[in-house]
Amino acid sequence: MWPWRNRRLKLLLVSLAWLCSVGWLYWYITREKEDIRGAVPELLWWTNDMNWAYDEMRYCNLESCRVTNNRQRLKEARGILFYGSNMKPHDFPMPREPHHLWGLLHEESPRNVPFVPHREFLQHFNNTSTFSRHSNLPLTTQYLPHPSDLTQTDYYIPHYSKQVIQFNERLASVVFLQTDCNTLSGREDYVQELMQHIPVDSYGGCLRNRDLPESLQKDYLNNLYSDALLRFLSRYKFMIAIENGICDDYITEKYWRPLIMGVIPIYFGSPSIREWQPHNKSAIYIDDFANAGALAAHLQQLDNNETAYKSYLDHKLKRDKPVDNALLLNHLLTRRYQMNHEQQNEEQSLFHKFECLMCRQAMSTVKLRSANGQHYSCPLPPVHAPLERHKEPKYASDWRSMMNVGRCQALLLDAYFRSNFRYTKAKFEAQLAEMVEQNLCNQA
Template identity: 40%
Template sequence: MSPRIMNDERTRGILFYGTDLDPLDLPLPRLKHHEWALIHEESPLNNYVLAHDAVMRLFNHTSTFRRESHYPLSTQAIEEEDYLIRRQPVSIAKKNEARKSGGLASVVYVQSHCDVPSDRDTYVEELMKYIDIDSFGTCLHNKDLPEHLHEPAENFLHEDFLEILSNYKFNLAFENAYCNDYMTEKIMRPLHVGVVPVYKGSPVVQDWMPNNHSVILVDNFGSPKELADYIKYLDENDTEYETFLEFKKKGIENKFLFDHLHNREWSEGTKDYFRGFECYLCKQLNDRVEAEKAHEQDPSLPLLPPQMANNSHLGCPVPERMDIGSGISKTWPSIDWTALYWSGVDSARAVQRMMEAGESDSQKFTKYRKEEINRHLKG
């Protein structure tokens, strides 16, 4: 952004997209009337500097997957209000037939992003020792999709892809990071097509489910073998299995989720959340300008207090090796996510110190980061 625009008194709000935020490219100096806004619907793995309070407190307005953000995107993977219930599941008879004569396993896994902070493939690989799993993606691949669907990430909304998934009984849904309220299409898609998700991800995912019995939570089992035994039990007991799909007929019974979907200002089909947050931000900035004008006319009228984000608007736990019940994973993905997380601390504190010093040149971040690393090593 040009210095002329940045120094214009009419410039009030600056919107950052989280993945692209680079400390070396911050719009400095930050003037006292500038309000910073952050939108980041993605996982923290995209930019670990945002996982730390020192940077998050620089933002006045946030829109993230966390419900604590000012414009929450927790239900970003639920496209429409009726998305979870409008498509009825394939009959249990057809699913059983697909198991017997179609050569399908009871469980499907579709994942092509393999080296992630959650270390999910370690668990899935162990689970495969105890139960058959059809894995269509690049990760732990053992079954091919039709040629026109070879890139599942690009075709996950294709009707042919949804039809294939709908014939399975269970879908492994493991997020790439385990953060409160971070839920993606990995869990919402199987709910949509009528397949029971076997889920590991957000610790509070049950808050967002259609009822209290629609998902199998991996963390409720002591080991992959225990989980496999339970899946096998449901696979052999149709009546018990179908209790997980009752929400398809009864509708959303979770009042918290129902109210959230009904009241949110955006949906994929009408008003997307990027534009929604921009509108929200414009209103917030305009309200502040109007309050300032009114205060100039009548000093007894209060100014609006500043908003400030904090770590709860995006923060996530430190990435750890997967606990597979029989011990911690001895291997780690090719990327050391723990090291990246703690490197983000040094970067975040460097940004904080740079801002406190009133720097006007963001390129000085490199100097501040080196100082922070040295401070870290000495401490």
């Protein structure tokens, strides 16, 4: 008798088929995540800053990638992601596989990683995200949380009201708030000279002559845009804003925060800063003056001249085009990441956007390009604020020496990357010491 004519046997076969279908469906559901991950490119974060297991799917419109920090996945990875602030010259994944794309995310100046500015090092990366407008994901305005912050008047205090506050509370017209007291730019040396010509209220760890209110002392460094801090600082007319390093497009909260408050920045830093200012007269630029004495004379003229003072505040006072810089407006409106921390959508964060940049590159068939010096444009040797009698900052020679060693590190890394062999920390440090001894690190 044929099987399908036997009712009992037919029932048994149907039951077996049903059980197989359920089993297959269960396996499919439980394995779906792994199957999807196996079908997409992998990106590997090569950094010690992540001290937790990181393994996620990143969905970037039409593209998707698996992102992990498990170094055991190195061979399978298509893209290797580096976080520049804590890169170690002896900790790069060698040998580099032919399919490996390298991406660099680095938002800081070269003071922590002195080999980064050099072309010999940068040319080995396919994508970058730095403060430079020429990088693949520019971070030039990362310290300006929202475009409307420039024009809102929540913290703005009119000139005449500041005069009253200044008199009643015995405040200087200039404020300085800084804790990092040893910088490439010679910041503290310049402020010290300025203090000889005009009163400056200095809070924080550098040249401190006044204390912050008790409520602000605890953790202001991690709350640079807190409402309480902005209201406290907005009582001043001028705020010293000197970057810790001088690089094109490297513009931090030191510039944007006074503009947000309606305080005039006294700025020294990015050589390209005038291309990013809200309007043609947004700040007082230190390099417009021969020395601190000449700057102090200008500040004293503005201090008691309300009309001249207000001419720097068009972004707060003008109703028609308060921000008339097309480059700045376009950059703020088109930047792909979100920096408003109070309302930040995780998918809009800088790190996720960088992962998506690398994901798209990993799936692209376009010929790969290499980064160049414009992706991290910093003058070498380091530039410092102009001091009287052409003096050098106290630690200028130390910073020059450090950046020279950085050049040797870049040259050595270039040689290792080209040879594509694994190397040890001991070998790297021994060869570096030999190059330094032979005086091979001086800037070309």
